[in-house]
Amino acid sequence: MKDSGFELPLPHPFDFQLCLNYMARSPFECLYTTDTLGVNRLVKVGVAKRLIRVTCPHGRMMQVQLLQGVSLAKEELEELTRYIRNWFDLDRDLEPFIQMSEGDPLLGQLIESFSGLRIVGIPDLFEALCWAIVGQQVNLTFAYKLKQRLTEHYGDAAEWEGVVYRMFPSPEQFASVSIESLLSLQLTRNKAMTILDVASRMTSGELSRERLLKLSDSESIDKELTKIRGIGPWTAQYVRMRCLGDQTALPIGDVGLQNAVKKMLGLNQKPTPSELRALFEQWPGWESYVTFYLWRTLY
Structure with a gap:
């Protein structure tokens, strides 16, 4: 170097x-x-x-x-x-995605606004899972505060030019953490139990990014993740999208996605899951990118 x-x-x-x-x-x-x-x-x-x-x-x-x-x-x-x-x-080769947008009013608008934006990933599986878990059924600001508390309490840090930089804790760093300790950070009991369960599975090697990527299809990945208590379809889809690089992941139950589609299409109410699924059928293989770009329209 x-x-x-x-x-x-x-x-x-x-x-x-x-x-x-x-x-x-x-x-x-x-x-x-x-x-x-x-x-x-x-x-x-x-x-x-x-x-x-x-x-x-x-x-x-x-x-x-x-x-x-x-x-x-x-x-x-x-x-x-x-x-x-x-x-x-x-x-990722985005050229096929751009070609798909030609003549598509909704996708064309998204490409015009966000061409060149990549899905900013979370390469660390434990961080991705914890971020999805703490974000369940809370607003985004509070989810960030929970992530900050976990990071400051259990993660490593380094200082450079007067600024402290922090790293999300590893699964091993939760080995001696109690549920009560996590409850004191304002996590719910269910979320605390899920985080400790995920940490234990990853520390033992039962769960890892590499093992998930070796599974034959997305349904197998969903099944592997959702067998963990506290991880549902939305969390599995989110992790496939942000951590595993799965272009087909579609968090159909995401309220932000529903609101973005309502806004972009000028609907009177949020689309139902079946309506969303039907809409996304015209963009096979690029569901994650369409979702990511739709989320960006909310900011």
Whole structure:
């Protein structure tokens, strides 16, 4: 690596500013900091914590800088590269998606507004599951506060230039955490039990991102996730979309998605699940991206 950093080629289309806008949507985000040029984040690489900065200064290459000046071994570099490619969905060819929008009034509007926006992923399965769990049946602001409390109480941190950067805790860091401790953070008992169950399954190796990705189809993934008490269809679909890179994931029961479709189509009331499913049949294979872009219309 040159100067404690490296570059990644960008796919077309890719709009880093739209991705930054998405990441900056809440002032309560605790896992990274964004500015007009890039994003800083503390990530685990191998067994170490690494503070990185991601920018796209000329729009052609993504620059990744290790802010604390360390150098990475080959295996660490490969791991960090995979993380960033998953984070920004850099391996996705969006050209078929753009072609599908031609002549489609709704999709055409979305592409016009958000062309180059990638699904900003959550590459860590435990973080993705916990984020979906704490977000169940609460408003987004309170969900962020719960994530912040979990991160500050149990996650690792590093300081650089007077700023403290935090990392979402690993499943292993919940090994000695009690339900009562989680209740004191204002999680419900059911959510606390689910988080500890997921942590236990991941620590034992029963559940992992790699194991889920090896399953033959999306129904198998849904079945594997929803057998865990406290994880329903919405959570499974959300994790498939944000963590597993599944283009076909469709969180049909999502209120935000229903509101976005109501707004875009000028409906008098929110569409029913069956109406939503019928609507999405015209975009096979791109349900996740249509959902992600529809969510963006709400901001």
